[in-house]
Amino acid sequence: MKNNKIYDIIGIGIGPFNLGLAALLEPVESISALFLDQADGFDWHPGLMLDNATLQVPFMADLVTMADPKSKYSFLNFLKETDRLYKFYIREDFFILRKEYNLYCQWAADQLQSCLFGKKVENIIFNETEKVFIIDVLDLKNNDVIQFHAKKIVLGTGTQPNLPAFMENKNFPNVIHTSEYLNNKENILKASSVSIIGSGQSAAEIFQDLLPETEDGPFTSWFTRPDRFFPMEYSKLTLELTSPEYVDHFYNMPNSQRKAILAKQPPLYKGINFDLINDIFDTLYGMSVGNTPLNVSLRPSCQLDSITPEGNSYAMNFTHVQDNAAFTHISDYIILATGYKYKEPKFLKGIENLVQRTEEGLFDVSRYYTIDQAQNIFVQNAELHTHGFVTPDLGMGAYRNTLIINAIAGKEIYKAEKRIAFQEFNTQKTWTAKHSS
Template identity: 30%
Template sequence: MMKQHQAHRAPLDLAGIGIGPFNLSLAAHLDAVGELEVRFFDQNESFAWHPGMMLPDVTLQTSFLKDLVSATHPVSPWSFLSYLVANRRFYAFLNADFPAIPRQEFASYLAWVAASLPRLQFGAQVREVDFDGRDFTVRLASETFRARNLALGVGLRPAIPQFLNRLRPEAAFHSSRAAFELARCAGKRVAVIGGGQSGAEIVLSLLNRGVGAPAHVDWISLRPNFLPLDETPFTNELFTPPYVASFHSLPEARRHTAVEREKLAGDGVSAETLQAIYRRLYVLRHLETGGPSTSLLPHREVINAEPMEHGCQLIMRNGMDGQMDIRKVDILVLATGYSYELPSCLAPLASRIDLDRSGRPRLDPDFAVRWDGPAASRIFALNAGLLSHGIAEPQLSLMAWRSAVIANALARRKAFDVERPETMVQWLDRMPQGAEAGGKA
């Protein structure tokens, strides 16, 4: 009887797969669009935002005004300011005058929204999604939903170098688990691979651990130096809707080149973190005794990691002089970033989705995936458009705007104002046709 009831249930207007910040932002926008029936599913029992990276004193790299809704729906009850008021900390937050807000505070805000917003279903793993010719079928463990549209918000997967497969599990861990694993680095020789913000935060945390500090820290980066995040005004124009529209209109090869060229706009280390590391190194070298020794190793390409009885032996090439470098370490910390792959639950549809050369789905301006199904049945992909929409796509900066674009597409009306604001920079001689409000190009 249960299955028969499910078969006759009216289809949802949207089924969201995954409840991270991006789908949470979409759900917050759709909460203001009354005519749509939506449901969001997540396999975790409750909301958690990068719990493994909640190290002491880490801060957000973007303004708290770039929250779930404020850029496109500032009167929403789900804004960061609404969170401060609801939790009676508005004045204390202002008086604290954070130069950059604690990441733990933003995580608390996201969890507050997730606990309060309706139509979110946790502890609900989507096992398979198929298409019956009219609707998507979304199969969970104990029930099945039909949906006219999908929103994929499952996030990225840790990028693990292939040579790590030969090492014992205890010899290495990804930065996404740093908060749970760093304690076992005490007294060990530790190598942190990765010169971005995550790698820098882990290095700083290791250097500040006191009695639980490692014996030695190698900080290894492929980049020619430990390079800062570029957050100057004209670079920040890359994180605006006009730039996204211009970027999307470029040929695919040019978009690939642009993403590589703009890497430090979204993946450099904050100046505050670099300064804190340098100051801590100064103190350890000149003012304190007994702290961890350190080696800063930029411009190194890790070629292999050979397993040893304890830890491993790293083989690196120095990009400055071309010489080989060998280091023996007990534990590897992989701040090697994340990679995109289609959610496994989409396996029945995978062959029908148009992928680019990196394995990401090709997206229309409104973030709808190009596939061979009916145009009215859309699969919206969030955090999949690095090579279609630019470096803002994996960042928090434009998540509210992207959610508003998708909400408008679902509602088939201008529920939110997403017209391109005036920009300081003229990226193209002529703006692409049809890019207004995330329309089809």
């Protein structure tokens, strides 16, 4: 089946970033857009949809507000339309519950006719004569193959659970990634011991979720490689590093310098919410009143080197980083809070000749988020190495989408701030004192 319409842009993958792009494009009559996703519908990290978990960014980092505060697809309008605006007002908390953010995104997706779910992109080629992408799509509901055409595409297929290299080609029952936590929680609680590996927000949320269960449930250990359970740095001057001008500054550095700086910045985007760390301590304190022994263990400075099955359990082989000593820990269940990583979709093979790459084989992403010379292939959340730590931040979505939309339109549809920080990030003179002699 062929769809003869040539869209200005087709987005592949409907996560928060491409969903935001769809919402911002909906009122732009001069740009025709379509968005495709193989999932049945929008569902954001369902395996970690814990009751009290919140986003780590304020509610204004929704799909549209930072680009268009007047948009009907804002989080505040969602609350108004669902009779929860005054409840949110009384709550007096900028940080959205993750489960409510998911409902908000589903609400937006349901209204956007440009978003089609159950559509799997199988292959893409580029017709040099007509200058269009030809996209073969499998309709998962009826197994029909549909062909779409677009002048430009934007890849929003997102990141995938990242497992340690030693887990490659291994499928150990009861060794799971955090993305599978809630699906396995019932079985985890039946185990005699569980270990959490990781130093970020997901590890902390799961540890906190399991804490009340440890009194009569599994012995729970939390291992992390850093020398402490560190909070995400969230001071206001530090937040200026999420500014457009810092992205400019970072982008213009040599690649080797960018790598060195990223290696020092985990506390800016990989740490734990400060309040959650305190909540964990307070929970431990309350559980230990009367010197009650705790059925938990917290172990910093521990690097996991390998996992080996041992009967119905697993032997985890560690190196204590500070002591430079090896040790083994046995656990029935292991939860790997080892984050997410961008994985290139297979359908890119058909247009690989168009993709520009760095010496390391990564996308050579332009300042305005394209990866081809003709500037027809845009990417979302695939530019950590070129644009810096703010890449996966939900707060970056509306800004990046503003630049993408303006590039497609060839004019300013949405205003893109160029300078928001009080700081100067390079030696170039960008402003002068109000009164100069």
